[in-house]
Amino acid sequence: MSEKQLEERVLAIWATRRAQVLYWVLRAFIRVVGRLYLRTRMVGADRLKIEGAFIIAPVHRSNLDGPLVNSRCPRMVRSLAKIEMFKGRVGTWISAMIGSFPVHRGAGDRRTLQAAIGLLHQGEPLLVFPEGTRHSGRQVGEIFGGAAFLAARTGVPILPVGIAGTEEAMPPKAKFLRRVPVSIVVGEPILPPDIDNGRLSSRQRHEFTVRLREAMQSAMDEAVALASTRRARWRRRREDGVQ
Numbered sequence: 001m002s003e004k005q006l007e008e009r010v011l012a013i014w015a016t017r018r019a020q021v022l023y024w025v026l027r028a029f030i031r032v033v034g035r036l037y038l039r040t041r042m043v044g045a046d047r048l049k050i051e052g053a054f055i056i057a058p059v060h061r062s063n064l065d066g067p068l069v070n071s072r073c074p075r076m077v078r079s080l081a082k083i084e085m086f087k088g089r090v091g092t093w094i095s096a097m098i099g100s101f102p103v104h105r106g107a108g109d110r111r112t113l114q115a116a117i118g119l120l121h122q123g124e125p126l127l128v129f130p131e132g133t134r135h136s137g138r139q140v141g142e143i144f145g146g147a148a149f150l151a152a153r154t155g156v157p158i159l160p161v162g163i164a165g166t167e168e169a170m171p172p173k174a175k176f177l178r179r180v181p182v183s184i185v186v187g188e189p190i191l192p193p194d195i196d197n198g199r200l201s202s203r204q205r206h207e208f209t210v211r212l213r214e215a216m217q218s219a220m221d222e223a224v225a226l227a228s229t230r231r232a233r234w235r236r237r238r239e240d241g242v243q
Contacts (some may be wrong), residue, residue, distance in 0.1 A: 003111070004111075006083075006086060006092065006102055007101070007102065007111070007115060008085070009092060009096070010034035010092065010095075010096040010100075010102065011074050013092070013093055013096035013097065014096060014099075014228070015192040017154065018038065019093075019097045019126065019143075020041070020076075022097050023076065023097055023098060023099060024076075026097070026098060027067075027070065027071045028071075028099075029073065029102060030067045030070075031067065031071040032137075032234075033177075034068050034071060034076045034182065037177070037178065037179055037231075038064075038068075038165070038177075038180065038181065038182045039171055039181045039182070040068060040182040040183075040184065041181075041182070041183050041184070041226065041230065042072055042179075042183075042184040042186065043183075043184070043185045043186065043222070043223075043226065044187065045158055045183055045186060046074060046218075047186045047188070047189065048073040048125075048159070048185075048186060049073075049074055049075070050189070051159075052123055053119075053120040053121070053122070053123045053124055053125060053126070053154065053156045054125055054126075054128050054155070054156050054157050054158070054159060054179075054189065055125075055127075055128055055150060055151055055156055055157070055158045056069060056073070056077065056126070056127040056128070056146055056158075056159050056161060056211060057118070057127075057128055057129070057130050057147050057158050057159060057160050057161060057216060058088055058129060058160075058161035058162075058214055059129075059131060059140055059161065059162055059163055059164055059219075059220050060129040060131045060132075060133065060134050060204065061134060061135065061136065061163060061166050061167035062134065062166035062167050062169065062170045062171065063170060063174070064166040064169060064170050065129075065163050065166050066127055066129075067098070068098070068163070068166065068182065068184065069161055069163070069184060070117055070127060071234060072184075073125060076099060076124070076226050077099055077123075077125045077126070077127050077128050078099045078101060078124055078125070078127070079099055079101070079125075079126065079127035079128070080097075080100070080101055080103045080112065080116060080120050080126070080127070080128050081095060081100035081101065081102065081103060082102075082103055082133075082213065083102040083103060085102075085170035086100075086102050091096055091098075094174075094238045096220055098121060099114060099243060101116070101119075105110075106125075106203055107136070113146065113149065113150065116128075116150055117150060117154055118155055120150060120154040121140070121154060126150070128146060128147045128150065129143060130146070130209075130212060130213070130216065131143050131144075132144055134172065136167060138164075138220060138221070139217070139220075139222050140216045140217045140220055143209060143216070145205050145206075145209050145212050147183065147212060148200065148205050148208040148209045148212060149200065149205065151190075151192040151208075152192045152193070152199070152204075152205075153199075154199045157189035157190060157191050157192075158189065158192075158193075158212060159186055159187065159189055160186075160187040160188075160190065160191075160212060160216040160218070160219045160220030161184065161186050161188070161216070161219055162184070162185045162216065162217075162218075162221065162222060162223035162224070162225055163182065163183070163184050163218030164182070164183045164184075164220070164223040164224045164226070164227035165180050165182035165183055165184075165221070165227050166182055168180040168232075169182060177181055181227060181230050181231060181234065183223045183224075183226040183227040183230060183236075184217045185220075185222040185223040185226065186219070187215050187216075187218060187219040188215070189194030190211060190212060190215055192208060192213060193207075193208060
């Protein structure tokens, strides 16, 4: 299947009633698991309730990140996902059903960005991982300029998101989900710079990307601090129970 055929297939699946129903059912299940098993706590959840299109920009530490954040947004959220998730008919259907759109490396990036711009112009929220692939630790890694480019071309705000706990709950290649408390912090929206032709200069893109990285780091620091406090309280309760 060519890249264009895959994209058309994904869009066709999105349009089906069955995929839309299963999307909401799966999201409800993820939210229950997040609350009851992972004891997920989110700060700034109301910021996901803004109207119109916006970009959600979380740190990326685990495959849990996107589903847990999306499950707290009251609207359907589309996300850009690596093309490896769309293997075969079953893999393509499942990935499309959860709102993912294939990201092509290299020459295909332009077509992917155009598709993302189209979704934002339609008023749909879009999740993008600015770090690209999964990283480890508390520090936000080097981020790519895709989120800044999309925000500038469409004029939509970006919501930086910090997440603590998912790396421990589901590290790479893990077969089972560990019961680790997860803390999520949604930061203040970042508006793109005012530009006349919808295009950022190299300097503007760099400055905007730096702002986004700093905001993501601030949200990450807050999420880590919240997770540390929650774990300390949990340990004290266990000790009190033993005594």
